[in-house]
Amino acid sequence: RMNYNAKVSFSRPKDLQIHVEWNNDLKGKISFIIWDEGGNQDLNSFIWFATESIGVELKEIIVVSTDSVRLESIKKKCKKLICESPNYAEGYNKGAEVAEGEILIFSIAQAPSVALNTYHELSVWCKHPEIGLVGPKVLTSQKVINSLGIVLNQEKPQALFGGQKDEVGRLTAFGTTGWYRNVNAMNWYCFAISREKYKEIGNFNIDLGLLSMIDYCIRVGRKYRNLINPFAVVQYNLNYSKLISEERSNEYKKILKDYRMPEVDKYYNPVLVEK
Numbered sequence: 514r515m516n517y518n519a520k521v522s523f524s525r526p527k528d529l530q531i532h533v534e535w536n537n538d539l540k541g542k543i544s545f546i547i548w549d550e551g552g553n554q555d556l557n558s559f560i561w562f563a564t565e566s567i568g569v570e571l572k573e574i575i576v577v578s579t580d581s582v583r584l585e586s587i588k589k590k591c592k593k594l595i596c597e598s599p600n601y602a603e604g605y606n607k608g609a610e611v612a613e614g615e616i617l618i619f620s621i622a623q624a625p626s627v628a629l630n631t632y633h634e635l636s637v638w639c640k641h642p643e644i645g646l647v648g649p650k651v652l653t654s655q656k657v658i659n660s661l662g663i664v665l666n667q668e669k670p671q672a673l674f675g676g677q678k679d680e681v682g683r684l685t686a687f688g689t690t691g692w693y694r695n696v697n698a699m700n701w702y703c704f705a706i707s708r709e710k711y712k713e714i715g716n717f718n719i720d721l722g723l724l725s726m727i728d729y730c731i732r733v734g735r736k737y738r739n740l741i742n743p744f745a746v747v748q749y750n751l752n753y754s755k756l757i758s759e760e761r762s763n764e765y766k767k768i769l770k771d772y773r774m775p776e777v778d779k780y781y782n783p784v785l786v787e788k
Contacts, residue, residue: 518535518536518537519534519535520536521534524744525681525682525691528681528691529689530691530692531693532744533693537637539633539636539637540570541569541571542572542636543567543571543616543617544572544573544575544614545571545573546605546608546609546617546618547563547576547608547622548577548578548601548608548621549577549578549584549604549622550601551583556583556586556587557588559622560576560589562626563620564589566629566632566633567632570636572613573592573613574591576594577605577607577608578593578595579597579598592611594611602701602717602718602719602729605619606717606719609708609716615707615709616640616708617705617706617711618632618635619703619704619706621701624651624747625747625748626746626747627652627746627747628649628745628746630744632705634744634745635647635704635705639706639707640707643738644737644738644739645736645738645740646704646705646706646740647704647705647706647741647742648696648699648704648739648740648742648745649703649747650679650690650745651700651749652748653750656679657678658679658690659672659675659700659749659750659751660673660699660752660754661690661741661743662697663697663698663754664697664698664778664780665727665778666776666778667766667770667774667777668776669762670698670727670754670758671781672753672755673687673696677690690743693740693741693743694740694741694780695740695780696741697739697779697780698727698730699730699739699741703745706733714736717729721768723761724761724764724765731768731772
């Protein structure tokens with residue numbers, strides 16, 4: 514109906530799960546930017562998997578780290594950048610500055626993909642004129658949902674479906690865990706954006722530290738829609754929304770007030786919350 518160059522089908526008809534397959538040519542257009550926080554003991558394997566899974570769509574690998582020894586240990590040919598600050602926002606900024614691809618995928622080295630097409634699924638949506646950031650479904654090592662996006666309520670942030678089982682076929686008040694979702698915010702663990710839109714929005718605000726991603730999502734969301742793609746899946750245990758509530762609650766509330774965000778996230782309805 515919208516005349517987009519895509520194929521739409523029910524990947525799981527019984528569960529009402531729709532899959533959109535874009536016919537975008539991304540050959541040699543993806544810059545994969547890795548922020549190495551030091552927790553991944555096998556950085557080479559992470560890089561190898563990313564290279565293999567992205568395949569011909571990959572233009573370059575960019576690794577940013579505070580540890581020069583770890584950078585020297587990388588076997589794969591890539592761009593290596595030193596970042597003095599242990600701040601993901603500054604690391605992502607440095608990576609984006611040298612990136613040459615049309616699509617930028619940002620990822621921390623501790624958040625491996627657990628779906629073969631994760632990086633492709635993130636990238637193809639970046640070409641959509643209405644879409645800004647594209648994030649994956651994040652699972653914990655226990656295979657429960659870490660986040661399907663971050664709900665920005667004024668009182669505190671909340672990980673959508675956080676702590677629940679990834680049951681694609683179970684219909685809840687908010688639909689299923691297998692649906693595409695517009696969100697106000699997402700984790701910094703893994704996401705994608707077109708380089709054109711990144712330049713338009715600008716860099717991450719490194720002065721905000723932990724809250725840099727929340728700030729960036731809001732800035733992108735003022736002009737574009739941020740999307741969670743359930744067909745892209747990564748694994749990481751850190752609960753971003755809980756960390757904010759415990760460590761940066763006042764600063765979080767100030768950011769939302771400064772941007773005049775509503776008391777209740779526009780993609781969230783407290784009436785529908787299941788008891």
